[in-house]
Structures are given as structure tokens and as C-alpha cells.
Amino acid sequence: xxxxxxxxxLAWCCWLVLAFLAEAxxxxxxxxxxxxxxxxxxxxxxxxxQLPTKFLKAFxxxxxxxxxxxxxxxxxxxxxxxxxxxLNRSLSFNSAGRTLKPLDKMTHKELEVLxxxxxxxxxxxxxxxxxxxxxxxxxxxxxxxxxxxQQTCRYGEVEIAPIVQRKDETESRYLTQAESWEALNETWAxxxxxxxxxxxxxQYKAGKSMFQEQRQAHQWIRRLKVAFETGDLRGYYxxxxxEERRLxxxxxxxxxxxxxxxxxxxxxxxxxGFQHDFIERLEDSxxxxxxxxx
Ligand SMILES: [Zn+2]
Numbered sequence: 001x002x003x004x005x006x007x008x009x010l011a012w013c014c015w016l017v018l019a020f021l022a023e024a025x026x027x028x029x030x031x032x033x034x035x036x037x038x039x040x041x042x043x044x045x046x047x048x049x050q051l052p053t054k055f056l057k058a059f060x061x062x063x064x065x066x067x068x069x070x071x072x073x074x075x076x077x078x079x080x081x082x083x084x085x086x087l088n089r090s091l092s093f094n095s096a097g098r099t100l101k102p103l104d105k106m107t108h109k110e111l112e113v114l115x116x117x118x119x120x121x122x123x124x125x126x127x128x129x130x131x132x133x134x135x136x137x138x139x140x141x142x143x144x145x146x147x148x149x150q151q152t153c154r155y156g157e158v159e160i161a162p163i164v165q166r167k168d169e170t171e172s173r174y175l176t177q178a179e180s181w182e183a184l185n186e187t188w189a190x191x192x193x194x195x196x197x198x199x200x201x202x203q204y205k206a207g208k209s210m211f212q213e214q215r216q217a218h219q220w221i222r223r224l225k226v227a228f229e230t231g232d233l234r235g236y237y238x239x240x241x242x243e244e245r246r247l248x249x250x251x252x253x254x255x256x257x258x259x260x261x262x263x264x265x266x267x268x269x270x271x272x273g274f275q276h277d278f279i280e281r282l283e284d285s286x287x288x289x290x291x292x293x294x
Pocket of ligand 1 (some may be wrong): 116120186187
């Protein structure tokens with residue numbers, strides 16, 4: 001091969017590499033603008049139908065990577081390592097699996113599932129921020145700080161219900177750090193989904209916002225009381241011990257280890273952004289059961 005041929009070959013190779021890099025950059029930009037568009041529409045939709053937006057507004061618009069699939073075992077999944085949310089195809093526009101369906105076209109159940117997963121993503125985001133700012137010595141977010149406190153005092157030793165249907169049969173468990181963090185995360189996400197589903201239900205029947213109508217607010221608070229009484233606000237964890245995992249893939253917490261009123265109030269204030277007077281009304285009606293859990 002003479003010098004001119006070698007030079008031509010090199011030039012061709014360089015051109016190919018540059019063309020590939022340029023295409024990759026365009027694809028990444030497209031992906032980012034796609035993510036931002038989904039996020040902007042989600043926020044807009046949530047605001048319009050008066051669903052909570054406080055914790056959603058904390059995210060950068062391209063933080064979550066949305067995917068759609070035909071999920072059979074679970075309605076949705078969130079993978080913190082890649083900030084990836086996999087939703088059932090039914091939550092996508094025209095079930096085409098490309099972009100999120102408008103929120104006002106979703107069923108109450110679908111919105112419950114979506115908010116549950118969005119909350120997992122929020123905790124993931126707070127941890128990412130904390131890890132980044134750890135180097136510069138910033139203090140961690142208030143909700144994350146409260147979560148760590150609750151993890152230590154409430155989720156390190158829990159009661160579980162080995163058979164989910166038999167709520168009264170319970171056993172004690174000491175949880176590892178990972179297990180207690182998962183148990184807290186699931187319990188809190190269950191409450192976020194519960195709060196949204198019940199807001200939609202009480203508003204749907206009357207066609208009025210529960211933040212403007214006392215009657216609807218009262219109904220939501222009444223539902224919360226019943227949920228505490230029946231032990232509905234319980235999370236789960238996947239046991240780390242292979243022996244325990246052979247017995248049960250998931251361990252569901254028992255009623256005595258469900259969410260506390262204190263945790264619910266902090267989540268209403270700091271994640272959902274419920275108004276002050278709403279929370280005051282709630283505190284008044286729970287006056288007798290205001291014991292501190294820690
Ligand atoms: Zn979950």
C-alpha cells in the first residue's frame with residue numbers, strides 16, 4: 001500500500017468515527033428532549049387535575065428514564081441503579097409503549113401505581129443529591145434525614161405477617177440495613193399511592209376538590225382513619241437471607257409495623273405538599289391517637 005492509499009484509508013476511518021459520534025450525540029439529545037417533554041407534560045397534567053406536584057417539582061426533567069413493557073407479575077418497577085421506571089404498556093399513550101398516557105386518561109388505580117413508583121424515584125433522587133453533596137459537606141434533605149431516623153427507630157425490628165391473609169398471626173424480625181430501608185420505602189410509597197387514589201375517589205364522586213370543599217376533606221381523613229384501623233398502610237421487604245427467601249420471596253409487615261400518623265403527616269407536608277389547614281384539620285381529628293412512635 002502506498003502513502004496516498006494509507007492516508008485515504010485513515011481519512012475514511014476518521015470520517016466514519018466522527019459520523020458515528022455525531023449520530024450518537026444527536027440520539028442522546030433526542031432522548032434527553034424526549035424525557036424532558038414527558039416530564040413537562042406530566043407536571044402540567046398533574047397540576048391541571050390538582051394532583052400533588054410538590055415532590056415531582058424537585059426532579060430535574062431528565063432524571064427518570066421511562067420504559068413500557070407487558071408486565072405480568074408487577075404493575076410497575078423502578079430500578080434505582082439506572083433511574084429507570086418500567087411501566088405497564090397500558091400506561092402509555094394509545095398503549096403504543098412510546099410515551100406516557102395523559103394523566104386525565106388514566107384510571108385511579110393507574111395513577112396510584114404511577115405515584116407509588118414516582119415516589120421511589122424521588123427517594124432515589126434525594127440519595128443521589130446527598131451522595132453528590134456529601135463531598136462538599138452539604139446537609140441532607142429534611143425528608144431523607146427523617147427517613148433515616150425512622151429506619152433506625154421503627155424499621156430495624158418489625159413484626160411481619162407470614163401469611164398475608166392472616167393479619168393477626170405475626171412474627172418478629174430483625175432487619176438488615178438494606179431490608180429496613182426497603183421496608184420503609186415500600187411503606188411510604190404505599191401511602192403516597194393510597195393518598196392519591198383516595199383523593200381521586202372522594203373528588204370523583206362529588207366533582208369537587210378536597211382542598212376547597214370541607215366535606216371532601218373530611219371524607220379523605222375518615223378514609224385514612226379506617227386505613228390505619230384495618231392496617232392497610234403496610235410495606236414489605238425481600239429477605240436477604242437465602243434461607244428466609246426460600247420460605248417467602250417477600251415479607252409483608254404486620255399491622256403493628258404499619259405507617260404511623262407522624263410519618264403520614266411528614267409525607268403529606270414534605271412530599272405531597274398538602275396545605276397547612278388540611279393537615280391541621282387532620283391533626284384535630286386524630287387527637288386521641290397522637291402517640292409518638294420513636
Ligand atoms: Zn414499591
